[in-house]
Amino acid sequence: MLDKPRDYCGIFGMQNHPDAALLTYYGLHALQHRGQESAGIVTSHFDEEKDRWVMPAHRDFGLVLNVFDDQEIFEDELKGRAAIGHNRYSTTGASKNPANIQPFRVHYRKGNIAIGHNGNLANAKQLRDRFREEGVLFQSTSDTELILHLISHSQKDTQLEQVLEALEQVEGAYSLVMLTDEKLIAVRDPNGFRPLALGKVDDSYCVASETCAFDIIDAEYIRDIEPGEVLVMDLDADIDSEPESYHLDAEYGTDTSQCIFEYVYFSRPDSKIFGENVDKVRRNLGKYLAKEHPIDEIIQKDTKHKPIVISVPDSSNTAALGYVHENQKLGFECKFEIGLIRNHYVGRTFISPGQKSRDQKVRTKFNTVKGVIENRSVIIVDDSIVRGTTSRYLVNMIRQANPAEVHFLVSSPPIISPCYYGMDFPTPKELMANRFDRDIDAMAKEIGVDSLRYLSPDGLVDSVKEANVSPKGYCTACFTEDYPVPVNFGIEKEDNEIV
Numbered sequence: 001m002l003d004k005p006r007d008y009c010g011i012f013g014m015q016n017h018p019d020a021a022l023l024t025y026y027g028l029h030a031l032q033h034r035g036q037e038s039a040g041i042v043t044s045h046f047d048e049e050k051d052r053w054v055m056p057a058h059r060d061f062g063l064v065l066n067v068f069d070d071q072e073i074f075e076d077e078l079k080g081r082a083a084i085g086h087n088r089y090s091t092t093g094a095s096k097n098p099a100n101i102q103p104f105r106v107h108y109r110k111g112n113i114a115i116g117h118n119g120n121l122a123n124a125k126q127l128r129d130r131f132r133e134e135g136v137l138f139q140s141t142s143d144t145e146l147i148l149h150l151i152s153h154s155q156k157d158t159q160l161e162q163v164l165e166a167l168e169q170v171e172g173a174y175s176l177v178m179l180t181d182e183k184l185i186a187v188r189d190p191n192g193f194r195p196l197a198l199g200k201v202d203d204s205y206c207v208a209s210e211t212c213a214f215d216i217i218d219a220e221y222i223r224d225i226e227p228g229e230v231l232v233m234d235l236d237a238d239i240d241s242e243p244e245s246y247h248l249d250a251e252y253g254t255d256t257s258q259c260i261f262e263y264v265y266f267s268r269p270d271s272k273i274f275g276e277n278v279d280k281v282r283r284n285l286g287k288y289l290a291k292e293h294p295i296d297e298i299i300q301k302d303t304k305h306k307p308i309v310i311s312v313p314d315s316s317n318t319a320a321l322g323y324v325h326e327n328q329k330l331g332f333e334c335k336f337e338i339g340l341i342r343n344h345y346v347g348r349t350f351i352s353p354g355q356k357s358r359d360q361k362v363r364t365k366f367n368t369v370k371g372v373i374e375n376r377s378v379i380i381v382d383d384s385i386v387r388g389t390t391s392r393y394l395v396n397m398i399r400q401a402n403p404a405e406v407h408f409l410v411s412s413p414p415i416i417s418p419c420y421y422g423m424d425f426p427t428p429k430e431l432m433a434n435r436f437d438r439d440i441d442a443m444a445k446e447i448g449v450d451s452l453r454y455l456s457p458d459g460l461v462d463s464v465k466e467a468n469v470s471p472k473g474y475c476t477a478c479f480t481e482d483y484p485v486p487v488n489f490g491i492e493k494e495d496n497e498i499v
Contacts, residue, residue: 009102010034010087010209011116011196013177015184015233017204021078024085027206027213028064033268034118034209035087038101039067042114044179044235045080053181055112056080059101082184082235084177086116089424099140103179108152110159114179117144118194118209119422122172122487146170160185164230167248172485173259173421175225177207184233190248191257191484192227193421193475195273203239207231210271224275227256227472256472257484261423263464264412265315265383276468279318285411285455286322286381288463293409293453295332299377300450303404307377310339312366312394319411320381334379337372339398362393373401380408380449386415386425388432388447395448408449413457413479414438420487425478 010031014020021043028039040059047054056077060067064087068074086102105114121127124143131138131149138145150166151159159180173193178185186207188196199206201219208214211221225231230246258274259266269279299307309327311320324336343365378398385391391408398406414433418425428434436442444452455463457479464474477483 009089009116009118010213011118011175011177011207012085012209012213013116013179013184013186013207014083015205016081016235016237017202017206018081019074020081020083020204022074023201023206023217024083025064025068025074026216027208028085028087030213030216030268031087031209032064034266035089036063037061038088039064039086040088040101040103040116041068041078041083041085042103042105042179043078043080043083044112044114044181045082046181053112055105055107055114055179057103057105057114059098059103061096061098061101082179084114084116084179084184086177097141100142102142102144103177104140104142104144104148106148106152110162111181112179113148113151113159115144115147116177117142117147118175118196119173119189120420121146121170121174122420122485123170124172127170147174147176159183160232164246164248167230172487175209182235184235186225186231186233188225188227188229190228191255191475192274192472193257193259195258195262195267196225197272198222198225198231198243205233205243210267210273212268212271215270221272224273227258255484257475258472259419259421259423260460260464260474260476261384261412261419261478264460266423269318274468274472281464281467282318282411283322283325284463284467285460286319286324287326288459289319289381289409289411289453289455290323290326290330292456292459294330295327295334295379298379298407298409298451298453299405301377301404303375303377305376307334307379308337308339308372309334309379309381310337310372312380312382313340313342316381316383316411319383323379323381323409323411337369339369339372339378340394341367341369343367362390363397366394366397368397368401370401373398373403376403378403378406380406382408382410384412384415385410385432385443385447387430388435388443392447399448405450406448407451408444408447408453410452410454412460413454414443415478417478417481419478420483421475421477421485423478 012024012027014024024041038061042057044055084103103114103116121143127146151162154162154165156162174189175194175196176187199214199219199221228248232244263281267273267278271278309324311317327334416433
């Protein structure tokens, strides 16, 4: 697998639409990049024969196209005018436990409820220990299940009150979609770590982790769910009915701390998150990278050709364009070239036997355009370096194309600490910046380049804030170790589970 951090999941919800399950399927397909291990959809409808509300579900391991590969799933199984869906990414071990595939659904004294979660609960260990003492049996190893237990244990009169009371007891990162017999509920934690947006299609509301999921179903983007907001949509609401909005009162780190890495890498460039287009922000990252590291301070050799800037496709394409454009504005000659080609048809299970399997995996994913690179001064722009293994293999491939020199620019600061709010990072000792004690020259030697340069933490924040109309703050913990919400660091975290 390639050397990049991974987001745990993407979520989607559809209210009061005759094709709720099908539209959710399309939404999950657009959000496939947020989770590629498993997918699931839960719907809700009143069963006349059984004289009660039911929540059918279809969940399995695999990509969305593989999990929902039969039209009969939508015609016969996933009935109802409301649905929620979930794409999941996990690491190892419990990732193969089918009980962890979301959305989860339960039936308790107040009826049915299903939930899909993007994020991590910072106080999950404490909650799990409490429930264990009370004799609660767990069906999964996911922290998401804890929210359902909090709801079912609440003594409040209504289901909505129970949901609100449960949410007041959880801390950390959680963007949620919940489905009850009567309502679709969308939630963002008070810090707003993970994105969640509200849209509308055919007079029905929908919610999604990113707005690219609205585009695929021709839905209108209305606004973001606000940090700390609980948005409640009745499933049988009139066309002109507005969702009800509630706000959580959290006593911990309530300053908004939206995940800045969503802009750097996770989100699709055609999405709008945190109030701004991702493409615009990524161009700004390249712009600030050029201000801090202009090309005339990088190039060491004179050649008869202009220096070329190449991206590591696809996530760094836009930042590379921004870097070139700003250098040209500054009067420095360079041009953007397609020097690396990505093979989009390599699956996650591509077999690469032998001792050079990691190198082979990189080669099945990327190849160089030798005629573009040969005898040129090459500047590679990438969004991040985690362990450094893939970067080293990519640089080696480019060296084999006989460039004059190779430099590496990163449109984010060195990653020095793990994320506890919904991203999968290696342990601190596995991060390249820590292994080399943040010695940039030693890191450059490790990946085989003539020089290595990063965007500074201040440059990252300034570039995002300049591009973004939102005045809210951002979480930069993976670059700064400044965690906005306290985390139990004794947690052994694997596969979004609490061990």
